[in-house]
Amino acid sequence: LAVAQDVRAVAGRGVAARVGDRPLGLGSTRWMRELGVDLAPLEALAAEHQRQGRTVSWLAELGDAAAPSLLALLAFGDTLKPTAAAAVRHLQRLGLRTVLVTGDQPGAAQAVALALGIDEVRAEVLPADKAAVIAGLRSESGSVAMVGDGVNDAPALAAADVGIAMANPGGGGTDVAMHAAGITLMRGDPALVAAAISISRHTTRKIRQNLFWAFVYNAVGLPLAAFGLLSPVFAGAAMALSSVSVLGNALLLKRWKPEEDR
Template sequence: SGHPLARAVVTAALDKQLVLPAVTQLQSMPGKGLRGQVNGSDFWIGSVRWMQELGVQLDGLDARLHTLAAQGATLAVMARQTTTGLKALALLAFGDEPKAQAGAAIATLRARGIRVMMLSGDNTAAALLMAKRVGLQPDEVISNVLPGDKAAHITRLKQQGLTVVMVGDGVNDAPALAAADVGMAMANVGGGTDVAMHAAGITLMRGDLALVAAALDISDRTVTKIRQNLFWAFIYNVAGIPLAAFGFLNPVMAGAAMAMSSVSVMSNALLLKRWKPD
């Protein structure tokens, strides 16, 4: 699986020099987990909520689950099909590390007057802990969100008259990226997928959150240049048409004016090449 948690487990196993058996009939349940066969036996691994939906008995893990959840861990359970039903075999707890530039990127967006929110499939405790580390307030966090629900949250924000930009990097974010006014997919961060990049309108080519503000900045500047160029093109025509109508503009001057109009527009547009992100 390309999921970040799945890669973390595989990396840890390889670091311990464990031999990983082949998995067949692998099925991915977005926002829930994975199902597959190993040596002919059926295994499930995924969120605690999904395990409860599948009827896995977690009574013996309750105390441990609550303790780890309170510490802000993202939890997953592995279960195996037995003659008496699904049996829990392992409990996995994951701790996220925020990107080094996350806090600064959020502060930059706020300085531009942009409200920042976090949509997370993690449990509430884990999401709030991460939010605190990157400078988000509790009311700016929506947790326990399934992939389809992310798109629904985006739609509700748009119905409030807001312009919504969604930033994501995985297949689970694709519906929300497509639902937003502007979707930004992050490539080269391990979790970036072709699905997310196709659903988004903008692809950030590095896993650097500072590029979000940079993309918005260059977009604003581009729109400004378009308006300026439309203005100059309009002015040349407004000045030239009356002169031509009254016979004060010969064809040579008209051609020169048209050339100058094109040069002005192109020169103004090329000034964007001087732009550099903060």
């Protein structure tokens, strides 16, 4: 294979390089149109690939003087993780609105959303615009959690109320995404997103319960002690009982298990 030289990434659009004496560009439909490439000869084929859920990239000879010319069409298909659909259903049962934010073309994004049952799609979003999408969702819905694992996701992970990054020892998940997020899932399993939210809600519920009981013990004990109606022995026992009950209630979290898919 010929060696590509002068390789450069064009953010959110594609990659350009020189192969031999030919300047080439491989990238998105948006970028090709910006460059003035005539896509008509392969547009019907591209539309068919997109209907099947594939992401389309175009290869063009950019030319230093002449107009860019189309060379080829490449179609890439995403393999959905086995637990992805169940994870989306679990999030929806938790009362959450699910939104797919992607740089892919609308056809491919809609196909993935349909297969997974995702509520809403925002397609052809440039990396720099993902954070703006998160800000818009926050103004519409309040709190927003963002799940991602790539460099392009880092600004959106930082902008969300809760950023959830995925780490995968076998590949997937970038350091910058994990540093930008507040939570890192140690496996690239979408089901862990719903599990993380569920255990967070259970933990918050336990904290509120413990605060309530601690307040009740003091609300009852302090007035009795102030009027001399509570002996030091009973006061000490009540304080110990308060600590034991709070600790015991917190330990009930050990009984929590991830919800099985229904």
